[in-house]
Amino acid sequence: MKSAALRKLVRLHLSRDRRGAFSSSFGIxxxxxxxxxxxxxxxGVARVxxxxxxxxxxSLVEVIPSQLALGLFGGQLDQQAVDRLSALPGVKKAYRKMxxxxxxxxxxxxxxxGRRVRMGVEIVAVGVDPEFVKADVKLxxxxxxxxxxxxxxVGASRLIEIYNKTFAPARSLxxxxxxxxxxxxxxxxxxxxxxxxxxxxPFTSTRGQVVGVSDRGMLxxxxxxxxxxxxxxxxxxxxxxxxxxxxxQADSPSDVPGIVVAVKEMGLRVDDQxxxxxxxxxxxxxxxxxxxxxxxxxxxxxxxxxxxxxxSAAVRTREKELGIxxxxxxxxxxxxxxxxxxxxxxxxxxGVAGTALALAAAAGxxxxxxxxxxxxxxxxxxxxxxxxxxxxxxxxxxxxxxxxGAWLPARRASRIDPARVLAGQxx
Amino acid sequence: MIRVExxxxxxxxxxxxxxxxxxxxxxxxPAGQFLAVTGRSGSGKSTLxxxxxxxxxxxxxxxEVAGTALQGLSDAALSRFRNEAVGIVFQSFHLVPGLSSVENVAxxxxxxxxxxxxxxxxxxxxxxxxxxxxxxxxxxxSGGERQRVAIARALFHQPKVLxxxxxxxxxxxxxxxxxxxxxxxxxxxxxxIVAVTHEDRLRNAASRVVSxxxxxxx
Ligand SMILES: Nc1ncnc2c1ncn2[C@@H]1O[C@H](COP(=O)(O)OP(=O)(O)O)[C@@H](O)[C@H]1O
Ligand SMILES: [Mg+2]
Numbered sequence: 001m002k003s004a005a006l007r008k009l010v011r012l013h014l015s016r017d018r019r020g021a022f023s024s025s026f027g028i029x030x031x032x033x034x035x036x037x038x039x040x041x042x043x044g045v046a047r048v049x050x051x052x053x054x055x056x057x058x059s060l061v062e063v064i065p066s067q068l069a070l071g072l073f074g075g076q077l078d079q080q081a082v083d084r085l086s087a088l089p090g091v092k093k094a095y096r097k098m099x100x101x102x103x104x105x106x107x108x109x110x111x112x113x114g115r116r117v118r119m120g121v122e123i124v125a126v127g128v129d130p131e132f133v134k135a136d137v138k139l140x141x142x143x144x145x146x147x148x149x150x151x152x153x154v155g156a157s158r159l160i161e162i163y164n165k166t167f168a169p170a171r172s173l174x175x176x177x178x179x180x181x182x183x184x185x186x187x188x189x190x191x192x193x194x195x196x197x198x199x200x201x202p203f204t205s206t207r208g209q210v211v212g213v214s215d216r217g218m219l220x221x222x223x224x225x226x227x228x229x230x231x232x233x234x235x236x237x238x239x240x241x242x243x244x245x246x247x248x249q250a251d252s253p254s255d256v257p258g259i260v261v262a263v264k265e266m267g268l269r270v271d272d273q274x275x276x277x278x279x280x281x282x283x284x285x286x287x288x289x290x291x292x293x294x295x296x297x298x299x300x301x302x303x304x305x306x307x308x309x310x311x312s313a314a315v316r317t318r319e320k321e322l323g324i325x326x327x328x329x330x331x332x333x334x335x336x337x338x339x340x341x342x343x344x345x346x347x348x349x350x351g352v353a354g355t356a357l358a359l360a361a362a363a364g365x366x367x368x369x370x371x372x373x374x375x376x377x378x379x380x381x382x383x384x385x386x387x388x389x390x391x392x393x394x395x396x397x398x399x400x401x402x403x404x405g406a407w408l409p410a411r412r413a414s415r416i417d418p419a420r421v422l423a424g425q426x427x
Numbered sequence: 428m429i430r431v432e433x434x435x436x437x438x439x440x441x442x443x444x445x446x447x448x449x450x451x452x453x454x455x456x457p458a459g460q461f462l463a464v465t466g467r468s469g470s471g472k473s474t475l476x477x478x479x480x481x482x483x484x485x486x487x488x489x490x491e492v493a494g495t496a497l498q499g500l501s502d503a504a505l506s507r508f509r510n511e512a513v514g515i516v517f518q519s520f521h522l523v524p525g526l527s528s529v530e531n532v533a534x535x536x537x538x539x540x541x542x543x544x545x546x547x548x549x550x551x552x553x554x555x556x557x558x559x560x561x562x563x564x565x566x567x568x569s570g571g572e573r574q575r576v577a578i579a580r581a582l583f584h585q586p587k588v589l590x591x592x593x594x595x596x597x598x599x600x601x602x603x604x605x606x607x608x609x610x611x612x613x614x615x616x617x618x619x620i621v622a623v624t625h626e627d628r629l630r631n632a633a634s635r636v637v638s639x640x641x642x643x644x645x
Contacts (some may be wrong), residue, residue: 004513010527324521327482328580329510329538332502419477422517423592 001334003115010341017314021346028350028398029357035296036358036394042289043141043385046282052378053160054278055215058253062271063246063263075267077243085246088262090255095132097245098229100125101238102201103193106186106208114176120192124221132247136214138182144227144248147235151224153208155181156217165377178213185209190232201236216247245271300401303350307343309407315339315413322413323421336414343406344399347401351398355391362386428588428619429456429479434488435642436474444459448474449486450642456621458587461614463633464623470561470639473592479621480515480590492585510539514581517518518593520573522565528552532579539584551579555609573601575609575625582613589613591622595629607632 014021044402050056063085066075086094095343104123133154142152157178164175190204208222217223233240248263250256260270315322322335330338362384369383428639431454437447448471456462466472475484479492484505490497493512500508509515522531529548536544552558555575574594581589591610595603603626611632614620622629630636637644 001538002536002540009537012523016525289579301452319522320519320521324523325534325538326506327480327515327521328535328583329506331506331538334506334538419473419482422482422519422521423477 001337003331006334006337006341009338010345011144013314013318013338013342020310024307024402025346025350025353026380027306028347028401029299029354031296031300031303031401032354032394032398033357033361034299034354035293035397036355036390037361038289038292038296039390039393040358040362040384040386042292043284043387043390044380044383046285046289047059047370047385047395048378048380048383049281049285052158052380054274054281055158056278057273058419059250059256061248061250061256061263062260062274063107063248064244064269064271065242066269066284068318077246077268078241081266081268082243082246084266085248085263085268088248088259090251090259090290091248091250093131094253095247095249096226096243097129097132097247098127098226098233099244100127100224100229100232100242102190102232102236103196104188104190105192105194106188112175113180115172115174117173123188123239124218125224125229125232126218126221127224127226127242127246128216129226133214133216134210136216137212138179139209139211142211144225144231147231148204148206150185150207150209151228152211153171154217154223155210155213156219156223157213157215158219159217160213162377165375165379169375181210181213183210189356191236200355205297300397304401304405307346307402308407308409311339311343311406311409312412314342315409315416318413319416319421322416323418324370326418327422332414335416336410337408337414340406343402343410347399348395348401350402351395354398355394358394359386359391428458428460428493429447429621430456430489430491431455431479432489434475434478434486434490436471436478436483436486438594447642449478449590450641451488452642452644454621454637456619458619459614459617459635460634460636462622463619463630463636464621464639464644465625465636466632466639467623471642472625475639476515476590476592476621476623479588482515483506506538510535511584512586513588513590514578514584514586516574516577516581516591516594518596520565520570520577520597521571524565524575527562527564528557528568528576528579531565531576532583534580535583536574547583548579551582552576554582554613555579569602570598571605574598574602574606578601578606578609586618588619588621591620591624593624593626594622595624600628603628 005050063077065077082094082096082266083093104125106123107120109118133142136154140152142154147152160176160178160181167173168175185207188206188208190206191201192203230240248259263270325335366382366384431452434449434452436449437445440446454474464472464475474483478486478490478497481497484497484500488498488585495508495512497505497508523534529545529552530581532548532551533544549558549561552561555578557572557575557579560568560572565576568576595606598606607629610620622633624630
């Protein structure tokens with residue numbers, strides 16, 4: 001059958017029953033719209049979890065010492081252990097971390113981005129190998145500047161988010177951004193604490209200066225150069241030989257499981273709390289998305305049944321017409337193609353309309369959320385993620401539902417016996 | 428033009444079991460003949476016509492129409508035969524609603540590769556005297572005109588054989604006469620016509636009459 005003729009006959013049949021065609025397409029559109037909408041939402045929320053709430057670097061392994069000291073070097077994180085970790089297969093680089101074991105506070109009294117602030121906070125500091133956060137350092141060099149000099153500090157991106165969305169509004173403090181913060185300097189008093197008794201070392205006072213903000217920055221505290229942490233510990237007679245953690249950069253995420261096993265064999269532990277939380281959150285999103293996608297698939301299935309029903313009826317009422325086509329030369333396959341062609345148009349229309357509807361709804365919700373929903377930490381600009389394949393999937397599934405529904409009616413139509421339907425009276 | 432030998436056709440009719448409608452029919456129709464097949468209602472006239480027209484392939488025996496042996500042909504080959512070698516006209520006109528006269532006549536072109544289908548369709552319509560009703564929809568035509576459009580559709584591919592099943596059955600006396608006159612004219616132009624009927628009017632116009640009874644021709 002010629003495709004121009006096929007198109008013409010399909011158009012003729014569809015135009016004769018516009019309402020039926022519309023309702024068949026509409027069913028598919030609803031199913032596809034809901035599917036595309038929920039998949040985009042699921043992908044979008046998963047992205048927020050992955051990139052903002054738990055920005056876990058899949059190729060990073062956090063090693064921490066064992067709670068128990070085991071034998072000779074078991075469980076301890078000294079330089080020797082770090083060297084062995086660096087030499088593990090699949091490890092590209094090892095970044096040492098050392099927490100400062102000296103209590104500290106910051107007592108801030110002065111101008112804070114246009115507001116007068118008096119505030120005292122307890123300071124927790126961790127020193128890291130400078131390369132660990134180098135990419136996020138925007139001001140000067142992230143190295144130990146020596147006794148009495150200002151200490152370069154890297155802040156945590158997530159801390160700013162939490163500050164902006166919950167801490168600051170409640171205290172009418174100004175909103176901060178990473179760029180604003182860089183250059184900000186604040187006093188640090190070592191060997192002072194609001195909470196605990198101090199170790200009794202000498203009280204010293206320096207300043208900290210923010211030089212960058214990083215996802216790798218410590219969430220509940222400040223990140224400073226490793227040498228600074230060592231120096232502070234040493235001058236306060238605290239342990240400056242053992243590290244509080246080592247971040248191992250794997251060659252690729254697929255090397256991580258092997259590295260984890262080797263680390264455990266060394267008597268060390270892996271801190272996978274963040275990773276686990278990320279995985280749990282990701283799994284929750286995935287399960288919800290799958291459930292909604294399944295529901296949408298059911299709607300599509302119903303739409304397919306609807307099309308099957310509608311086309312069966314249409315084939316019955318058009319029996320004679322299909323018979324006359326057979327009489328003037330249509331093969332069984334031509335009749336099959338004719339009925340399937342109608343369904344394809346319905347499926348295409350439904351798939352395109354449904355996908356468009358879903359994208360419009362997503363855009364509308366993002367707009368409403370931006371305007372009406374108050375800020376909360378990690379509130380994204382969009383709750384949706386629409387990869388290139390998603391609209392294609394929507395239209396494809398619309399077509400599939402239509403073909404699925406049309407298959408049996410089309411087959412029945414192709415088997416109409418023209419001799420039976422054409423003889424005798426009746427129009 | 429048509430050669431039938433030992434043609435049998437039976438239907439499975441549930442309660443009554445197998446019913447043999449055609450029982451060894453033998454028939455020869457030379458080119459240019461206008462044959463009328465008569466018989467009581469239910470005698471198998473339509474069944475015979477469907478076999479000749481390639482609409483029914485569940486028969487036994489030998490059937491050759493316009494040079495094509497029909498026994499054992501595939502669906503594709505039979506469809507091509509219907510498309511090109513014969514034209515069929517029914518009691519009900521079976522025009523496609525929503526298509527104009529020209530488009531209805533050109534319907535066979537949907538299933539064949541062919542140049543300029545609509546100018547061919549116009550020629551066919553002129554041949555049956557409807558050159559002035561090309562764009563009319565079926566609903567805007569009288570019964571006689573509809574049947575003439577159906578005849579034009581059957582003639583679209585200029586077949587050698589025209590098969591008609593009670594072609595005047597739905598027409599009043601006057602329009603029936605017009606259609607019969609058309610058949611005579613087409614027959615005069617060399618077209619072989621087989622018309623199944625129980626109407627005297629059509630029988631009288633034919634050049635030969637055979638009658639079907641008890642599954643056989645006489
Ligand atoms: N598809 C069919 N299935 C079963 N019986 C049929 C079928 N078509 C026709 N018949 C039977 O075959 C006989 C001949 O039918 P038909 O050829 O239509 O006769 P006519 O055209 O002479 O009236 C009738 O008894 C009819 O009931
Ligand atoms: Mg009959």
